[in-house]
Amino acid sequence: MTQPIVKASNLARFYEVKDGFLSKPKTVKALAGVDFELSPGKTLAVVGESGCGKSTLARLITMIEEPTEGTLNIDGTEITPSVWADMRETVAIVFQDPYGSLNPRQRIGQILEEPLVINRRDMSAADREAAAREMIEMVGLRPEHYDRYPHMFSGGQRQRIAIARALMLDPKVLVLDEPVSALDVSIQSQILNLLVELQDRLDLAYLFISHDLSVVKHFADDVIVMYLARAVEKASKETLFETPRHPYSKALLSTTPHADPEGKKERIKLEGELPSPMNVPLGCAFAARCWLATEACRKSVPNLEGTDHKVACLHPL
Amino acid sequence: MSLLRIRNLSVDFATASGQFRAVDGVDVTLEKGELLAIVGESGSGKSVSMLAVMGLLPWTATITADEMSFEGRDLTKITPRERRSIIGKDMAMIFQEPMSSLNPCFTVGFQIKEALRIHMGMDRATRNNRAVELFDQVGIPDAASRLNTFPHQMSGGMNQRVMIAMAIACNPKLLIADEPTTALDVTIQAQILDLLIRLRDEQDMGLVLITHDMGVVAETAERVSVQYAGQKVEEQPVKDLFRHPYHPYTSALLSALPERATSKILPTIPGVVPGQFDRPQGCLFSPRCQFADEKCAQTPPVPCGPEQGRALCHHVDAIEAGEMA
Amino acid sequence: MSDQATPAAATRPSALREFWYYFSENRGAVYGFWFFVAFVLCAALAPWLAPYDSAEQFRDHILQPPVWQEGGSWAFPLGTDPLGRDMLSRLIAGSRFSFFVGVIVVSIAVSGGVMIGLLSGFAPRWLDTIIMRIMDIILAFPSLLLALVLVAILGPSLTNAMIAIAIVFQPHYVRLTRASVLAERQKDYVTSARIAGAGLWRMMFVTVLPNCLAPIIVQGALSFSTAILDAAALGFLGMGAQPPTPEWGTMLAEAREFILRAWWVVTFPGLAILVTVLAINLMGDGLRDALDPKLKRS
Numbered sequence: 001m002t003q004p005i006v007k008a009s010n011l012a013r014f015y016e017v018k019d020g021f022l023s024k025p026k027t028v029k030a031l032a033g034v035d036f037e038l039s040p041g042k043t044l045a046v047v048g049e050s051g052c053g054k055s056t057l058a059r060l061i062t063m064i065e066e067p068t069e070g071t072l073n074i075d076g077t078e079i080t081p082s083v084w085a086d087m088r089e090t091v092a093i094v095f096q097d098p099y100g101s102l103n104p105r106q107r108i109g110q111i112l113e114e115p116l117v118i119n120r121r122d123m124s125a126a127d128r129e130a131a132a133r134e135m136i137e138m139v140g141l142r143p144e145h146y147d148r149y150p151h152m153f154s155g156g157q158r159q160r161i162a163i164a165r166a167l168m169l170d171p172k173v174l175v176l177d178e179p180v181s182a183l184d185v186s187i188q189s190q191i192l193n194l195l196v197e198l199q200d201r202l203d204l205a206y207l208f209i210s211h212d213l214s215v216v217k218h219f220a221d222d223v224i225v226m227y228l229a230r231a232v233e234k235a236s237k238e239t240l241f242e243t244p245r246h247p248y249s250k251a252l253l254s255t256t257p258h259a260d261p262e263g264k265k266e267r268i269k270l271e272g273e274l275p276s277p278m279n280v281p282l283g284c285a286f287a288a289r290c291w292l293a294t295e296a297c298r299k300s301v302p303n304l305e306g307t308d309h310k311v312a313c314l315h316p317l
Numbered sequence: 318m319s320l321l322r323i324r325n326l327s328v329d330f331a332t333a334s335g336q337f338r339a340v341d342g343v344d345v346t347l348e349k350g351e352l353l354a355i356v357g358e359s360g361s362g363k364s365v366s367m368l369a370v371m372g373l374l375p376w377t378a379t380i381t382a383d384e385m386s387f388e389g390r391d392l393t394k395i396t397p398r399e400r401r402s403i404i405g406k407d408m409a410m411i412f413q414e415p416m417s418s419l420n421p422c423f424t425v426g427f428q429i430k431e432a433l434r435i436h437m438g439m440d441r442a443t444r445n446n447r448a449v450e451l452f453d454q455v456g457i458p459d460a461a462s463r464l465n466t467f468p469h470q471m472s473g474g475m476n477q478r479v480m481i482a483m484a485i486a487c488n489p490k491l492l493i494a495d496e497p498t499t500a501l502d503v504t505i506q507a508q509i510l511d512l513l514i515r516l517r518d519e520q521d522m523g524l525v526l527i528t529h530d531m532g533v534v535a536e537t538a539e540r541v542s543v544q545y546a547g548q549k550v551e552e553q554p555v556k557d558l559f560r561h562p563y564h565p566y567t568s569a570l571l572s573a574l575p576e577r578a579t580s581k582i583l584p585t586i587p588g589v590v591p592g593q594f595d596r597p598q599g600c601l602f603s604p605r606c607q608f609a610d611e612k613c614a615q616t617p618p619v620p621c622g623p624e625q626g627r628a629l630c631h632h633v634d635a636i637e638a639g640e641m642a
Numbered sequence: 643m644s645d646q647a648t649p650a651a652a653t654r655p656s657a658l659r660e661f662w663y664y665f666s667e668n669r670g671a672v673y674g675f676w677f678f679v680a681f682v683l684c685a686a687l688a689p690w691l692a693p694y695d696s697a698e699q700f701r702d703h704i705l706q707p708p709v710w711q712e713g714g715s716w717a718f719p720l721g722t723d724p725l726g727r728d729m730l731s732r733l734i735a736g737s738r739f740s741f742f743v744g745v746i747v748v749s750i751a752v753s754g755g756v757m758i759g760l761l762s763g764f765a766p767r768w769l770d771t772i773i774m775r776i777m778d779i780i781l782a783f784p785s786l787l788l789a790l791v792l793v794a795i796l797g798p799s800l801t802n803a804m805i806a807i808a809i810v811f812q813p814h815y816v817r818l819t820r821a822s823v824l825a826e827r828q829k830d831y832v833t834s835a836r837i838a839g840a841g842l843w844r845m846m847f848v849t850v851l852p853n854c855l856a857p858i859i860v861q862g863a864l865s866f867s868t869a870i871l872d873a874a875a876l877g878f879l880g881m882g883a884q885p886p887t888p889e890w891g892t893m894l895a896e897a898r899e900f901i902l903r904a905w906w907v908v909t910f911p912g913l914a915i916l917v918t919v920l921a922i923n924l925m926g927d928g929l930r931d932a933l934d935p936k937l938k939r940s
Binding site for chain 3: 085100114118162
């Protein structure tokens with residue numbers, strides 16, 4: 001087994017939020033202690049609903065924000081703000097919205113060359129252009145696209161450009177923040193295929209953030225299910241989709257619509273909604289919506305336990 | 318008499334670079350109490366055709382139709398005043414973004430009561446009771462006190478419930494839901510879809526569900542109409558459609574779903590949906606179709622019979638027989 | 643190397659044509675635009691267009707009415723002023739000053755305002771607060787009054803009037819720029835520039851600024867007319883251009899006492915100001931329609 005490229009332990013991020021004019025600022029836990037390891041050539045999917053902390057995780061891994069607690073180790077280097085600038089080349093990101101993620105006033109060539117201009121100052125303009133053109137071909141765009149502006153492209157093509165930009169510095173880790181959820185089905189499959197090919201060719205490690213379980217099932221190797229800032233279950237894809245042990249994972253799997261009208265439907269209907277992160281209930285955050293919850297669940301937060309298949313639940317399935 | 322009957326509806330938009338045909342000869346028929354799903358990718362004109370029915374398109378749009386009638390009343394000929402008396406009362410619509418569909422300046426209670434006042438002419442006390450009743454009906458807990466909250470104080474799922482409550486406030490005969498769950502989380506999506514189906518059953522209204530999500534279609538609809546680039550390319554009962562799609566686009570779309578994948582590399586549809594400037598002459602799907610030949614590129618196809626899903630394709634028989642592979 | 647255009651790009655209208663389509667949808671804007679073009683040409687070609695020198699006095703023709711009135715002649719189509727100077731020549735010469743005022747004031751106000759606004763949008767919270775409070779204070783004064791005070795301090799002249807007006811206009815640009823910077827900073831492309839390691843200066847000027855320009859251009863066009871109006875007002879109050887400069891506002895002030903006896907001496911400069919300002923405002927509306935995507939139709 002290869003050495004993991006990303007090691008995160010007990011990673012947490014809190015925000016101070018002022019609730020009202022004079023009241024004391026509250027601490028909102030956007031991410032409360034997540035551990036994982038990510039190896040080259042592998043895909044780790046982070047699944048959860050809005051507000052579960054998956055985007056905060058992306059911001060920590062891409063070094064836009066500093067973790068409040070816990071340690072992050074990327075490619076053998078302990079990540080602190082002082083080494084951010086040196087580590088920029090190792091981690092790149094692809095965003096969800098292909099319309100907002102490209103600068104509308106820059107040509108495709110400029111967009112692709114920008115990371116080189118910033119990080120490889122000794123590179124000549126001709127070399128940069130050659131690198132950009134090579135990347136344009138690699139992601140399946142045409143050479144004449146080099147001089148175009150983003151508004152001339154469709155959503156799928158823009159996402160290819162965003163992927164190309166992310167790969168310009170030969171990163172080892174690619175954070176994919178819902179890269180296909182804004183795309184149509186026919187385009188989505190093109191982009192997923194491209195990502196699979198690139199991973200094979202470049203031995204990239206993917207941190208794949210998504211809410212779409214059918215895409216995750218197709219794409220991921222390992223899956224972390226998150227609920228309200230915490231990981232509630234962590235397992236290999238096969239294990240998780242066949243035998244989910246956390247009630248939330250099971251509910252999530254059962255409510256995901258399947259494109260099969262004749263398949264048997266056994267939906268677990270969750271009552272209620274996500275509690276506000278401003279006042280998380282004591283104990284297990286999922287207890288209020290869980291059909292198995294007992295008094296004990298409302299008292300203490302369960303830890304993520306297990307060896308290969310980890311689950312944070314007092315009454316695992 | 319059908320609840321909604323549309324024949325050969327076309328919608329053109331005037332843009333900087335000339336006319337753009339967003340909807341091209343679409344037929345829709347909906348019976349009372351029926352659930353029709355219109356499925357398609359972005360740019361397929363699925364929302365525009367329903368907005369045309371509602372009369373909600375901007376002035377740049379030109380609507381032409383051989384027939385567009387609601388309960389036998391011709392929607393192309395009625396006055397704006399008559400239209401307003403139908404829209405919101407007998408015909409209602411909910412949208413994708415519940416947050417932006419509600420006015421942030423007013424409480425949700427005020428907004429729902431306003432609809433009741435205008436369309437039903439109820440007095441104050443009746444309005445209040447009816448609003449509470451509606452909130453109960455759409456599963457908003459603690460309905461009476463929720464009337465006094467503002468949209469931003471509630472979650473997206475709750476706001477969508479408010480939108481649905483407003484839409485059904487006047488017991489409409491037709492409810493059009495335009496991507497009602499796309500902005501919501503999976504667990505909330507399931508709740509909202511269940512709610513829509515329950516209301517359809519209770520009130521016996523026609524429900525048009527516009528969506529891009531094949532999974533949602535499979536789990537909710539009875540009849541499915543597939544649109545591509547403004548045209549209806551296929552229409553079938555849901556089980557038949559998923560079991561046996563006739564149009565090459567439908568089958569390609571279904572096999573591109575990750576959950577139907579058999580290998581790590583997914584089957585794809587090459588290319589993109591044609592836009593304003595690269596609209597093909599013949600069949601609109603021909604540039605992306607694996608079966609397309611000279612005829613497809615030159616002549617627009619005519620729909621097949623209902624036994625072949627009204628597929629808009631020249632080669633349904635040949636593909637069926639396996640001659641085109 | 644690979645400059646051949648694909649068919650898709652060939653048929654797509656160029657950005658300029660699309661701009662003109664949306665701009666020309668507003669009929670008033672087109673009229674305004676053509677008037678503005680005429681105004682600019684008039685200003686540029688003033689010495690050749692004007693029949694006489696603007697300062698030349700014809701002592702025999704004092705207060706001669708325009709040509710269509712009794713006593714008027716084709717020699718002075720719009721009549722003469724109390725010193726016997728040709729009104730038409732003076733108006734044409736005056737367009738130069740007005741254009742000059744508009745250009746200078748807008749460029750000073752825009753460049754200063756955009757810099758401060760950009761800084762404020764990226765600055766730490768305390769600095770942002772200080773800048774914005776100063777701008778609020780400037781905005782709290784009635785603009786003409788503030789300009790008057792500034793001119794009173796600097797001394798009355800056209801240059802000082804322009805500086806004063808530019809300072810008065812600055813906060814609008816600061817606020818506008820800051821608002822669009824804050825909106826753009828939320829977008830993913832800015833985050834990805836950060837992840838690529840872009841420094842602060844690069845983020846400000848290369849990444850964000852070009853995307854904030856559309857509303858600034860619109861505001862610039864609209865305040866061009868306000869600048870002309872304010873300069874004329876200062877001139878009228880004797881705090882702007884000094885006689886015998888043929889500045890429209892100054893001309894109005896000089897001729898004030900003849901308003902009952904010789905209507906043309908006050909009416910024509912007034913009309914010139916009115917029509918120019920109206921035309922530029924109409925054009926600005928059209929620019930906003932075409933450049934501001936929030937108002938763009940379908």
